[in-house]
Amino acid sequence: MEYSGLVLIAVFFVLLALNVPISFSIGVATVVTMLISIDFVPAATTIAQRLAGGINSFALLAIPFFVLSGLIMGQGGIAKRLIECAMALIGMLPGGLALVNVLSCTLFGAISGSAVAATSAIGSFMIPQMEKKGYDKNFSAALTASAATTGMLIPPSNILIIYAIASGGVSIASLFVAGYLPGILVALSLMLVCAGYAKMKGYPVEARLPFKLVLEKIIAAVPSLLLIFIVIGGIISGVFTATEAGAIAVVYSLILSVVVYREVSLPQLPKILLKSAETTAIVMLLIGASSAMSWILSYENIPQTISDTLLALSQNPFIILLIINITLLIVGAFMDMTPAVLIFTPIFLPVAEALGMSPLHFGIMIVLNLSIGLCSPPVGSVLFVSCAVAKTSIEKIIKPLIPLYIAMFIVLMLVTYIPAISEFLPGLFGLA
Template identity: 40%
Template sequence: MTVALLFGSLLLFLAMSVPIAIALGLASIVTIYGVQPMSMEAFTQTMIQGLNSFPLLAVPLFAFAGDIMGRGGISKRLLNLASVFFGRWTGSLGVISIVACLFFAAISGSGSATVAAIGMIMIPAMVSKSYNKPFAGSLVATAGTVGVLIPPSIPMIIYAVAAGVSVTGMFTAGIGPGLLVGVALIIYTLYYAKKNGYKGDQRIYTIREVVSIFKDAIPSLMVPVIILGGIYGGIFTPTEAAAVACLYGIIVSVFIYKEVKMRELPFIGFNACLLCAAVIVIIGISAGFGRILTITQVPITIADFILNITTDKIIILILITILLLIVGTFMETNSAIIILTPILLPIVMALDVNPIHFGLIMILNLSIGFITPPLGANLFMASKISHIKFDDLVKAIFPWIVVMIVVLLLVTFIPEISLALPKLLNIPV
């Protein structure tokens, strides 16, 4: 009765286009007054406790750092440096776009921000060199998915809070899958470029030009070194790293590159708060929603039901993958993580799947939703900044989705892709 009322009312509110946070709250209230699994006072207290989390402070801080660095000319310097190393390759502009997305992902922590920062420069550049326009747009949209895989990543922080695992462990585990996605995308780009005759840039850089470009890019390259080096070196926590990233972003963007004015900082800060407000509200309400699930033992009931059908680890992981791929096409990533983690985590842990490894499986699954219609946040961003028709991008995106699914299967069934680096660095997982 409780399960039917809770999820039935949630689906009803979502079908009525009620925002996810409000739908979660209303479904919880309907269930509380319908079957009284807990009091409204306890529900409210649980919501407040759900927000009383030190790691959550990193979410708006990383959003601010990513925004100010995106505006501060860092992406331009990274692209110039990538051109020096990869410019003469067949399909070089595509490869440069992917490599730049990998670097920028280690700054922004956001898929859409990565697409916007790199795409605004690289999509017109590819089109000017006779690249197929939808191919160029779909390439950048797909490369932008690494924004949530390469640390720092906001969805990783959300999952770590929801699952009760280490943020540092999640960050470290994300490097392997993120790099694997980058390599896979480069391989497909090289194949497509050779097939279509997309030649590289024949420009030969002088030693002086290489040194000048490298010197100009040093402040940009130091961002992931400072953030990730500080975390893995035990100098500061991920939340403290987010604060350091904000300070460093201000120094680089305002005082070194001078592409952001001091008077713009309040607006950027307000924009970061606005961006994260919805996520924070969802987290608070979902804490109460999750408490109802825990009291009524819904996750355990669902886990027992599935495990009674089959205990085959491979089959269950495939079923979960299909579910997450479907959910990712219509639900915002952070919302999906908050809602599904308490339900799916007990199932996979019963099969001896490492919770951090499962977190990477979940985030990679949902990141494919960034390029899958009808939601396709990265597709919409690429369409908006490049003026490519959304329908044309949808037609061009399917080969990239296949590449991403191949990587997903590798990450799912080869845990060491995620867990080897944390073990090497002696980071608990």
């Protein structure tokens, strides 16, 4: 069993080092490991079953809907209105433009459900604006990448849906509600860093807008912000499921972008639909391949072995959870969120439950961990997008990223060791 596990890990990381796409790395590593333990025909049959069974879930239908709605919103003029609203509300504070960047990324990430979309849409406008006002370009790029990850916690979030599937029973509605406080805490922590950085550098403060203009900007952003209340309100009240909420989000974003804002034309829709299909296919292949890997991990009893090893190292929950966090932070720096959640949830969730942590609490912790990985070198996807938008390099933004990273890590520790941060709102709405 130990030999099979070593083969799985070795093949997987060798393929990753050779720049083989992660879904194929997972699939090939799984096939090689299965052939060591099982004859060819049952191994091939099992892999085929797990690939198909891994994506045979009604809850996963929400993902293509939210992907499509996010793409429509990315081109629908929503980012511009959210930025203008944020500017009207907090632009006059110290470090105003940096605060606007964080708030805009948080709102857009929450609406679109995509950290990459938030980085591209908000960063393409805010980074040049901040540079014009004297902000360091590398700091602006680092800030955009960090702030965009809050959309992974604040619903609608595809990765929370994937965790619900991987955990085998956590309610999507409870996860959606649980993500709000941690997501807001991350945004606030980044804002504190921005305010201190702006004061230290002496950046200018934006002029306060007339009340009438502030009101106009808020009203203009209300239709975009309503999507959050429609989706989450409908799920919490039981009017519709998360999958149905995804379909409603598509219809609403279409009406908003095509009819109300008129930023998306009908001839643009086929291209958006094709991009949505490509993204969904990539995600589903990752889910199928990761499900096959999860099966072989379970077959070889690897999760139980790791659980026993961790619990044997220490009986102190603080130490064990710290080890899990550090492991996940390292994983997040090298692996995409979807396979990481599908592979490491069955490994670490039993350990967390043995320590008295609820699956809901653990879900928020693992997603926050891997969200930090999105903006962590060397392979953080959001980091690459932000660097491309700012026309800079990863090496140059590492230094300004450090205080932002520390702020996010502090929030991670708070979320890990204070269950109420994740469980208060679900309990309040009767979802825990």
